[in-house]
Amino acid sequence: MCSTEWKNQILEQLKNIVDPDLRQNIVDLGFVRNLERIAKEDGGYDVRFTLQLTTPACPVKETFRQEAIDAVSSLDWVRNVQVDLQANQVQTSGNRPLHKVKHIIAVASCKGGVGKSTVAVNLAFTLAKLGGKVGIMDADIYGPSLPILVQPEDRIVQYKDGKITPLEYQGVKLMSFGYINTESAIMRGPMIANMMNQLLTETDWGCLDYLVIDMPPGTGDIQLTICQTISLDAAVIVTTPQQLSFQDVIKGIYMFDKVSVPCVALVENMAYFEPKDMPNKRYYLFGNGKGQKIADDYGIPFMESLPLDPDLCRWSDSGTPAVLVMSESKISQLYHSLASAVVQEIAKRAFGNRSKVPQVVFDSDKCAIVISNIDPSDGNTIHNQVEWTPWDLRNACRCALCVDEWTGMERPKHVDRNVKPLQIQSAGNYAFSVVWSDGHQSLYPFERVAHTKVQESAYSNTPASTQG
Template identity: 40%
Template sequence: MMREEDVLEALRNIIDPDFNKDIVSLGFVKNIRILGDEVSLEIQLTTPACPVKNEFQRQAEYLVRQLPGIKKVSVQMTAAQRPFTSALQGIQSTLNTVASIIAVSSCKGGVGKSTVAGYLAQELASRGFQVGLVDADIHGPSIPTLFNMTHAEVYINDKKQLIPVERNNLKIMSFGFLLGDGPAVMRGPMVSQYVQQVLHNTDWGKLDYLFIDMPPGTGDVQLTITQSVRLSGAVIVTTPQTLSLIDVTRGILMFEKVNVPILGVIENMSYFICDHCRKKHYIFGSSGSKSLEERFGIEILAELPLLAQLTYPMDSSVGNDFIRQALDRIMMALGKSTVQQKEVPQIQFDSRKVTLAWSDGTQIQVSNRDLRLSCRCAVCINEMTGERILQEKDVRSDIVPQEVIPLGNYAVGITWNDGHASGIYPYRAIKELAGISSTP
């Protein structure tokens, strides 16, 4: 007679690529029912748009069907229900019916953030999910132009809520719809007020996902959004150019200070492919992604090339493989962040060293001087050549941290007593350094 333990044992052969663990150990398998030669079960994933959903279902049906005496297998794929509490407590908001909110951010303009946000939202909506896109850039709203909707009319329902404009199953709201072609000339407090209205007073209905096209930068408006919305995660868009890489640091620190998980970085305009020779040309340099991963320890979700297709109005565009792959990586990162306990070490420092201790008993120590010298920020390393700018003679002997900020489960930010505050030190790099550090 077939037992539930036999079914679970078979399903242990299905490995989740993000966690590198089997789906039984991760608790994804639910509601196993055995009736004679028939088996039904549920696989509950972390996010409804999980890109490996179909593969898990196929593997589960095959593996269980191989068990002796089993003739029929039914596998239902579901996703863990997120509570609809996307606005912070005390705020009346229509976002309370949105399951997951993803901020698409950049720390400077001109990197293609709005284009990336628009394509990601459109791709996810085309997969049958309930998706919204809000353009929170008051001074320079781009979404109306990108979707060829510069003259869209916005209506108000009987609750005096803005009704989003729908296009191809995607709900869209932008301050540009309200502003028209005129300039937005207003001061900070008024800007924040309008952002709050567009975010919290739009009749989104129930959404699986909402993408926020954030205003560029890390100022008051950005903080207003992060403090009034319970963001599920943030995607940072940059380019390989030097200035963009410098500014990424500010974005990472901003999101981490308000406890928003960083899903990863998308490097836009990474390269172009020649029509004749099909060779990749890295016109801004080829080390951008490598530099980001080494410096920040966070995942590079995609390297998007320069493509003519991405300049067309989105109302006439078709799917793009690069965008599909980027979206898959984002959904996997989002699912991982919802169940993974952030393994943040306990951090202590004194006049000589920095000590990191993890819950599994691992402890490492690095001298203050060695750690300061290892900084790979744009002030300490030449972005274009990779050559070290910071020299040993430049670091004082009494160097000591003034503030240490854990950055998720991947790095730590340190402000030093020499005034240096732009360094982000991945735990992986610190562990490597500890092996050669001359800790006093």
């Protein structure tokens, strides 16, 4: 066997392992490193290599390892297989604040009282359980809740070399206004923005895989300031069935869209109640949630409904994150799938899926809005095109003015046959927005409109296309 032949045989075997999110095999993704073999007395070889993963919190890492061992072991000359798992190194170059932090996740809600901070804390500790280095920044200056939700023994914030040293609990780093000021801050806007800036940029987080930012509720200036100060990778929007409205979720999506941050998950908190003595009974306290429908309509890749759990509340009040003490519970499993989904969405986006975003243009000769889907295999050439007449696309709008948010039924509307798009803009990686000539503004997730064929009948009835 020549010097490269054995390597090729192994790589051929490993090509059978496909990353479920990135939809490419692990060899082409460049995950396989440091391939070596060690000769054995019987003429066979031990094989050893590294799998370089996108994140240490990769939820499928053990599956990868086992699949890799099985695949390589099937070669008859291979004796033992050793696979080392490694995650990408944190990049320490660049001047942006928090440059040693790999990914920043915002947890946001449009209104208070939806349990946003509890979700942020449990998400952060779950990310840490998945193997990531994690920090939580409580950016809620009006009602900081991190000091209540997580109570480390040592609660004295230190300043060192002009930097603020965060607190730590079970390996997770913590910072909050509440740790600095024991009294609730009552300040005016500019001062708050200053303090926020200082806490965001002068806290020495060290190297982190994930920093979870517990955002102040709402979608105003202070929230926008945070988004503009640091470069967020993803947002998770928290709501309750009670509070949930199309309008609110869209407000959140638009806010993050202004700073090109994708909303990767929607959490419908306190959605139902399961009595302990009747684990099969599930009560929807505020009606069966419509979160999934909203997530679908607006192209949010992941939706999770969390129960109202008295144990969770009790642990939260005691200063210990519930996912640490109730690690085998159902709620921990739900947080596990939420954290996995967030990790996977971030990994997908970090892996250059940006170039695969469909292109949207208005072709005035055809009088059609043309959506060009990019071939996922090369991320470059056009795979296929879908055409919408302006009138059809305008009618397909699902905003709160066009669709009744409670029933999901379309409201009757009279769209001018000659309606035209004035502005088309991409929104994150998952949608595009259109400003129409009738003053209406619409947001279209690619999921919903990029693969639907144009409605021929409506197209041929459009006066704009027959007359013009």
